[in-house]
Amino acid sequence: MTEIRVAAPATPARAPAAPRRRPFSAASLPGFTAVALLSFAALYLPILTLVVFSFNASPSMSDWGGFSLHWYRDAWENDAVQEATVRSLVLATLAATIATAVATLAALGTTRQGHFRGRTAIYAFINQPLMVPEIVTAVALLIVFGVVRAATGYQGLGYLVLAHSAFCVPFAYLPIRARLEGLDRRLELAAADLYATPLQAFRRITLPLLAPGIVAGFMLAFVISLDDVVITEFVKSAGQDTLATYMLGQFRRTLTPEVNAISTVLLAFTLVLLAGVFLVTRKRA
Amino acid sequence: MTQGPAVEAQSVVKHFGDGPDAVRALDDVSVTVARGEFFTLLGPSGCGKTTLLRCIAGFETPTAGRILLGGRDITDDPPNRRRVNTVFQSYALFPHLTVAQNVAFGLQMLGRPKAEVRATTDRMLALVRLDALADRRPDALSGGQQQRVALARALAPQPEVLLLDEPLSALDLKLRKEMQSELKRLQHETGITFVFVTHDQEEALTMSDRIGVMSAGRLLQVAPPRDIYNRPVNRFVADFIGETNFLPATAHAGQIRLRSGEVLGPTTVSGAITVAIRPEQLRLSDPGDHEAIPATVEGSTYLGTDSHLHLRLPDGSRVVARIPSLPQAEPGPAPGMPVGLRVAPGALQVLED
Amino acid sequence: MTMATPEMTARRRRARAGWLLSTPALVLLLCGAAGPLLVVLVFSFLTKGGYGGVELPFTAEAWFRIFFQRDIFDGTVSAADAHIQIFWRSVWLSLATTLITFVLGLPTAWFIATRPARTRTLWLFLITIPFWTNLLIRTFAIMEVIRNEGLLNSALLGLGLIDQPLQILFTDTATLIGMAYVYLPLMVLPLYAAIDRFDMRLLEAGHDLYASRWALLRRVILPIIRPGLVAGCILVFIPALGAYVVPRVLGGGKNMMVGNFIELQFGQARNWPLGAALSMMLLLVVMAALLVYVRAMAQEGRDD
Numbered sequence: 001m002t003e004i005r006v007a008a009p010a011t012p013a014r015a016p017a018a019p020r021r022r023p024f025s026a027a028s029l030p031g032f033t034a035v036a037l038l039s040f041a042a043l044y045l046p047i048l049t050l051v052v053f054s055f056n057a058s059p060s061m062s063d064w065g066g067f068s069l070h071w072y073r074d075a076w077e078n079d080a081v082q083e084a085t086v087r088s089l090v091l092a093t094l095a096a097t098i099a100t101a102v103a104t105l106a107a108l109g110t111t112r113q114g115h116f117r118g119r120t121a122i123y124a125f126i127n128q129p130l131m132v133p134e135i136v137t138a139v140a141l142l143i144v145f146g147v148v149r150a151a152t153g154y155q156g157l158g159y160l161v162l163a164h165s166a167f168c169v170p171f172a173y174l175p176i177r178a179r180l181e182g183l184d185r186r187l188e189l190a191a192a193d194l195y196a197t198p199l200q201a202f203r204r205i206t207l208p209l210l211a212p213g214i215v216a217g218f219m220l221a222f223v224i225s226l227d228d229v230v231i232t233e234f235v236k237s238a239g240q241d242t243l244a245t246y247m248l249g250q251f252r253r254t255l256t257p258e259v260n261a262i263s264t265v266l267l268a269f270t271l272v273l274l275a276g277v278f279l280v281t282r283k284r285a
Numbered sequence: 286m287t288q289g290p291a292v293e294a295q296s297v298v299k300h301f302g303d304g305p306d307a308v309r310a311l312d313d314v315s316v317t318v319a320r321g322e323f324f325t326l327l328g329p330s331g332c333g334k335t336t337l338l339r340c341i342a343g344f345e346t347p348t349a350g351r352i353l354l355g356g357r358d359i360t361d362d363p364p365n366r367r368r369v370n371t372v373f374q375s376y377a378l379f380p381h382l383t384v385a386q387n388v389a390f391g392l393q394m395l396g397r398p399k400a401e402v403r404a405t406t407d408r409m410l411a412l413v414r415l416d417a418l419a420d421r422r423p424d425a426l427s428g429g430q431q432q433r434v435a436l437a438r439a440l441a442p443q444p445e446v447l448l449l450d451e452p453l454s455a456l457d458l459k460l461r462k463e464m465q466s467e468l469k470r471l472q473h474e475t476g477i478t479f480v481f482v483t484h485d486q487e488e489a490l491t492m493s494d495r496i497g498v499m500s501a502g503r504l505l506q507v508a509p510p511r512d513i514y515n516r517p518v519n520r521f522v523a524d525f526i527g528e529t530n531f532l533p534a535t536a537h538a539g540q541i542r543l544r545s546g547e548v549l550g551p552t553t554v555s556g557a558i559t560v561a562i563r564p565e566q567l568r569l570s571d572p573g574d575h576e577a578i579p580a581t582v583e584g585s586t587y588l589g590t591d592s593h594l595h596l597r598l599p600d601g602s603r604v605v606a607r608i609p610s611l612p613q614a615e616p617g618p619a620p621g622m623p624v625g626l627r628v629a630p631g632a633l634q635v636l637e638d
Numbered sequence: 639m640t641m642a643t644p645e646m647t648a649r650r651r652r653a654r655a656g657w658l659l660s661t662p663a664l665v666l667l668l669c670g671a672a673g674p675l676l677v678v679l680v681f682s683f684l685t686k687g688g689y690g691g692v693e694l695p696f697t698a699e700a701w702f703r704i705f706f707q708r709d710i711f712d713g714t715v716s717a718a719d720a721h722i723q724i725f726w727r728s729v730w731l732s733l734a735t736t737l738i739t740f741v742l743g744l745p746t747a748w749f750i751a752t753r754p755a756r757t758r759t760l761w762l763f764l765i766t767i768p769f770w771t772n773l774l775i776r777t778f779a780i781m782e783v784i785r786n787e788g789l790l791n792s793a794l795l796g797l798g799l800i801d802q803p804l805q806i807l808f809t810d811t812a813t814l815i816g817m818a819y820v821y822l823p824l825m826v827l828p829l830y831a832a833i834d835r836f837d838m839r840l841l842e843a844g845h846d847l848y849a850s851r852w853a854l855l856r857r858v859i860l861p862i863i864r865p866g867l868v869a870g871c872i873l874v875f876i877p878a879l880g881a882y883v884v885p886r887v888l889g890g891g892k893n894m895m896v897g898n899f900i901e902l903q904f905g906q907a908r909n910w911p912l913g914a915a916l917s918m919m920l921l922l923v924v925m926a927a928l929l930v931y932v933r934a935m936a937q938e939g940r941d942d
Contacts, residue, residue, distance in 0.1 A: 027752045027838050029745070029851050036749030039742045043768050043822065046779035049789055053782070102663040109659025116653030122660045129671050133880025133924055135897040136917045139904060140674035143681060143914075166670025169663055189344055190377040192364040194391035195442065201365075204390075208381045220770075227772040230882050234901075247774055251887050263775040274770055278763065303646065346648070 051267070054260035071261040081262060084246040088226055091157065091242060095164035096172070096221035102165075103172035103221075104214055111180040129167040137167070138234035145235060155237045163235045164225045171224045172217035175281065179213025212280045219273045219280075226266070290356065291320040291478040292341060292369075292446050297350035299336055299502075310336040311347070312502035318446070318480060318495075323472055325481045327489040328499035329525070334482045337499075338448050341480065342371045355445055365394070370439035371448045374455070376431050378423035384434050385410065385419040391442035409437040412471065429460045433467075440475060449481045453488065465492055486526050490514065498522050514563075520636050523561045530562045530604040531636075541633065545600035547578045550633045559636045564593065566632030567606035569618075570625035577625030580604075582618045594618060596626065675921070682914035700911035704919060721899075728895040731810065732878035735817040736825075739874050740867075742818075743825035747866075750826070751833040762830065769823035777887050780819045784812055784888075808890030816888040817878050824877070825870040832866020833859075865935060872931040876924050896920055 054072070058065025075081050106126055110119055129137065145159045183206070191201035229244045236245060243266065250259050299311035311333045318324040326334040339345040341352055343364035351360045359367050370391065379387055388409050392402040410416045413433040423431055432452060439447055449468075453461045469492060472479050483489055489496050490510045497507045498521075506518045517523035520531065534541050534549060536558050541549045549560065570577045579599060586593040587610060594606045606626065611617050618624060682700050685693045707718045750761040768776060783789045784806040791803040806812050836859065844854045860867065882897035889895070894902070896916065903913030 027748075027841055029748060029855060032745035032748050035742060035745035039746040039822065039826075040764065042742075042819070043765075045789070046783045046819070047768070047771070047776070049782055050775070050779040098666070102666050106660040106663035109656040113652040113656035113659075114649065116649065116656050118653075119656060122656075122664065125667060125672065126660075126663055128667060131876075131924065131928060132671070132675065133877070133897070133920055135880050135882045135900055136675070136678070136921050137671055138882075139900060139913060139917050140678045141670070142904060143910070144674040144677050162666075162670045166667050169667060173663070184375075184377065186373055186375060186377040187379060189364070190371070190373060190379070191390070191394075192344075193342060193369075193371045194438070195365045195394035196390075197365055197394075200394060205379055223770055227770075227774070229774050234904075244772065244774055247778070248883070248887075251778070259778065263772070263778060266772055267775060270771055271767065274767065 047267070050260050051264050053257055054264045056257050056260075059256050071257040072265075074256075075258050075261045075265075078258070080241070080246060081243070081258075084241045084243045087157070087240065088243040091160055091164055092222045092225040094157075094161050095168050095225040096218050098161070098165040099168035099221045100172045100176075100214060100218040103169050103217055104176055104210075106169075107173055107176040107180050107213075111177055126173050127170045130170050134167075134230040138231045141231065142234040149237075157240065159235050159237065160232060160240065160242075163231050164228065167228070167231065168221035168224050172221040175216040175220065175277075176210065176213040179210055179216075179281075183209055216277045216281050219277045223270055223273050226270075289320050290317045290353070291322065292355075292480065293317045293351075293353040294337065294341070295351045295353065297337065297340055297347045297352065299333075299340060299345060300348045309502050311340070313350070314499075314502070314504045315350075316497055316504055316507060318478060320478055321476055323469070323479045323481065323492060323494045325483060325489040325493035325496045326499060327483060327486060327496050327525075330484055332499040333502040334484075334499045335450055336502075338371075338450055338480065338482050341446070342369055342448050343367050368442075368445045369448055370442060370444040371450060372435045372439045372452045374450045374452065376423075376435040376452075378431060378434055378438070380423055383420050383422060384415060384426070387423065387434055388437045388441050390438065395442055405441055409441045412440070412474065413437045413467075428456055429464065432456065432464060436468075436471065440471065440477065443475075444477065446478045446480055449479060451482055451484070453483070454485075461488075468492065490526070498525065500525075515634075517561065517634060517636070520559065520561070523634065523636060528564055528605070528607075530564065530567075532560050532562065532598075532602055532604065533600075534558055534560050536635070541635070543578070543598060543600045543602075545598070547599060549578070549628055550630075552633075552635060554635060561634040561636055562604070562628060562632055564605045564607035565591075566629040567604065568627040568629060569594070569606065569608060570627050572623040572625050574625035574627070577627045580624055580626045582620055582622045582624060584620055585617055592617065596624070598626075678914045678917050682911055682918050684911050684914075686909050686911050700909075700915035701919075703912055704915055724894055724896060724899050727810065727893070728879055728897075731814055731817065731895065732875050732881075734814055735821060735878045736871050736874045738814070738818040739822050739825035740871065743822055743829055743870060744867075746822075747826045747829035747833050750830050751836070752838075765823050765826050765830075769827065773820060773883055774887075776820050777816055777884050780816050781807065781812075781888055784815060807888065808893065810889065810893050812888040812890075813881075813885045813893060813895070816884040817881060820884060821874045821878060824873040828866045828869035828873060829863065830866075832863035832869075836862055868931060868934045872927055876927055879923065879927075880920055 053064075055067050055069065056065055057068035057070070103126075106122070110122055110126075113119075141159075141163050145163075148159075149155065187205055187209070188201050191205045192198070196204060227244060228242075229248055232242050233245050233248065236242070241249065243262065247259060247262060294314055294316050297311050297314045298309070300307040301310055302308060314333070314337060316337075326337060328334045336345060340347050341354075343359070343362060347360060351358055353359065354367060354369065379390065382390065385406055389402050389406045392405055397405075406419075407416070410419055413436055415430060415433055415437065418426065418430065423434060426434065432455075435452065452468075453464050456464060465488060468479070468481075481489075481492065490513075493510055495507060495509050496513050498505045498513065500521050506513060506522050508516070513522065514526055517526060517529075523529045523531075532543065532549075534543055534557075536542075536552045536555045538555075539551055539553070541552045541558070541560060543549060572579065580596040583595045583597050583603070585595065588607075590610060591607050592610045594608055596604050596606060598604060604626075683696050683698060685695060685697055685699065687693045703718065704721060705718055706715050708715055746765070750758060750765065753761055781788075785791070786803040786805065786807065790806070791800075794800045795803065806815070840858055840862070841854055844858050849857065880897050881895055882901065885893060885895040886898055889898075897920075900913050900916045900920070903909045903916065907913075
């Protein structure tokens with residue numbers, strides 16, 4: 001501290017009237033920072049507005065009428081919302097569990113077995129839901145499940161579970177595969193060298209090291225299932241609204257900040273899961 | 286200590302890939318390592334030494350040949366059924382387990398009772414002087430400490446043979462020297478057979494009971510360090526171990542002569558040959574010494590205690606002699622100066638090319 | 639010499655294990671995603687049923703009807719203007735979305751990639767959040783902004799730039815703004831990945847050789863980050879082309895894109911074969927775009 005104070009008076013003497021120089025930076029490009037900050041503002045301003053107006057006392061979505069939580073209470077007491085929330089959570093849990101289980105096996109199959117004929121094909125097939133437009137898959141499932149419905153009379157949640165599990169697979173698969181590829185194969189050799197059978201090596205070494213990838217995969221699959229609108233809208237049987245399709249239905253009516261409240265809760269939930277993924281995947285690679 | 290073979294490789298062949306473009310990593314290698322021996326596989330990278338080690342560990346299946354452990358054929362056994370343990374080059378410590386859990390792993394897999402696992406783990410940690418760090422995770426340790434965990438982990442199950450795959454290559458020079466004597470101490474205390482792989486000839490010479498020198502998938506010579514150094518079987522071994530002068534010469538009537546006629550020493554062979562002489566086996570004498578070979582100084586390199594003197598012989602070939610460095614005040618042999626050169630008795634190695 | 643070496647046996651065993659482990663995922667995807675697509679293909683060649691659904695015989699009528707229409711009275715064939723208009727809207731809105739997201743996304747990605755290592759993760763996280771946020775919520779949020787009584791109009795009115803609210807909602811402009819808003823992160827992420835690998839010392843070399851900053855952008859940066867650029871454009875263009883939620887909520891009933899038009903065939907229009915043919919058509923265009931992408935990437939691989 002003292003050193004700085006002693007040195008301070010010398011500075012103006014050395015450079016009396018020099019304007020403050022901007023340091024040269026090879027990587028700075030004209031206007032890029034301004035556009036970038038504008039983009040961030042444009043991304044977040046609408047979401048923030050939405051969140052703020054969920055606390056509006058008045059039913060208007062443009063005039064502020066004071067702070068209130070009553071839209072949250074309305075949403076909480078709305079039977080349709082409650083039912084849709086429970087359905088969304090049940091569906092996301094089932095779909096994410098199934099998707100993560102099959103994705104883990106597939107990731108082991110495509111990374112641990114060396115290069116074999118058909119591996120690229122498996123990889124492409126698993127990522128297929130990322131490539132086909134959702135509306136096309138939705139229509140396809142509408143047709144096929146329609147036939148199954150007519151033939152069996154079954155109207156339950158099974159259709160949604162099957163559809164959601166399927167399109168969640170690539171989202172669960174990618175982080176698990178990434179984790180497996182980063183995993184040192186010599187650790188499994190070391191385990192075998194220390195008398196572990198292949199099964200013991202998997203349970204004691206591979207699985208614990210893979211766990212963060214599996215957790216991340218599950219959470220991403222969960223978020224994706226929770227957010228889906230298009231496929232759910234086409235596949236659901238009568239009266240099987242999820243939170244997302246319930247909200248889509250609301251857009252046809254006069255909107256109240258109740259939708260803002262539901263959105264805010266969903267947003268908060270997504271944020272928590274994402275932060276979870278972020279923390280889990282950053283831990284010891 | 287040395288009675289009965291601990292591990293044997295019998296005509297082991299290993300090809301990588303199929304068909305005509307297959308790489309011959311091991312080309313008919315046979316070797317026997319005695320019980321309690323410190324055996325080193327030495328060679329440049331890609332010579333097949335690590336492949337041989339991995340065949341013994343069970344990570345590679347030989348294309349042909351057999352591996353015997355204590356006289357029993359284990360060629361088709363998976364790694365987890367072979368009583369050998371490996372110290373990996375990169376250590377391969379389990380990052381999610383503590384130091385103690387890493388060391389206990391093998392014993393647990395062998396189904397040893399809890400009390401025994403505990404006791405042995407503690408003993409091993411004490412042996413490598415890591416008892417204080419038992420509950421740390423590997424990534425919180427220094428390179429040298431990780432190295433010792435890897436050793437303790439591989440020694441804990443009391444393997445019949447311990448395999449070490451260039452375990453010291455990641456350490457800096459000072460630590461490497463320390464670990465070399467540490468390894469010797471551990472081998473002495475445990476009495477376990479060590480098979481050690483390295484490309485560092487000095488490391489091999491200091492630590493081993495016997496050395497096997499490998500090149501291009503073949504085992505060229507197996508002998509104690511002194512014999513490897515003093516009696517190399519061929520030019521490759523002579524060149525790879527230490528520094529050597531190679532001279533073209535002619536053997537006739539019991540004498541080896543330079544092409545220009547000067548006598549180097551006695552022999553029993555005849556014909557055109559190559560001889561190898563270590564630099565420290567060459568002595569300087571007066572230019573007038575009629576039993577010495579006349580040579581001309583071309584330059585010198587200061588090495589500290591010793592100096593390398595670069596000399597030219599009458600037949601035009603160049604040799605290096607290693608001589609003690611002179612005190613600073615004294616002028617050394619200057620370029621252009623004539624000197625006499627004597628070869629120490631028994632220093633001449635006749636090589637098959 | 640076809641003797642099975644240990645390597646060959648081991649490789650065969652590993653290939654079998656690979657397929658076996660992948661089977662549950664493949665079966666799930668076959669039942670819940672890929673398989674039904676084949677049924678759609680079959681439906682596109684069937685005859686429209688009276689009250690929805692399909693009937694025999696097989697015909698290419700639905701595919702024909704995508705582009706042409708027959709006059710009910712004299713049977714003359716003319717271009718299906720309404721369909722072509724919807725296609726055209728879908729394509730140009732998607733292209734415009736791609737362009738807008740690129741213009742905004744490149745500086746954003748560059749900005750993130752040039753932050754110090756400590757704050758970079760935070761900025762990256764800030765771009766990831768909207769990416770994972772419910773599409774519906776984001777569409778709803780942007781709708782709130784561009785409504786007649788929304789933030790944008792209030793601000794413009796307040797500044798005195800306009801004296802009556804702009805009607806943006808339920809127009810093509812609304813769909814365009816919405817799609818650009820929703821798909822911007824999809825452009826930024828691959829661009830960031832490419833810029834992150836970009837060696838900034840090349841810029842110093844460029845400056846040293848008298849290049850202006852614009853020249854550097856055009857002659858050095860863009861050619862080198864091209865894989866990320868192509869990836870970003872494809873990642874935005876494909877979902878934009880198949881968009882359903884954004885045009886439905888923001889474009890209103892009249893300004894349909896292909897996605898909404900397909901839905902219409904399975905709903906009120908009750909023309910399942912046409913809907914199926916349109917779906918397959920959309921899928922073909924998307925696959926073509928992906929093929930362009932894969933080839934561009936392969937080209938890149940060869941250049942290296």
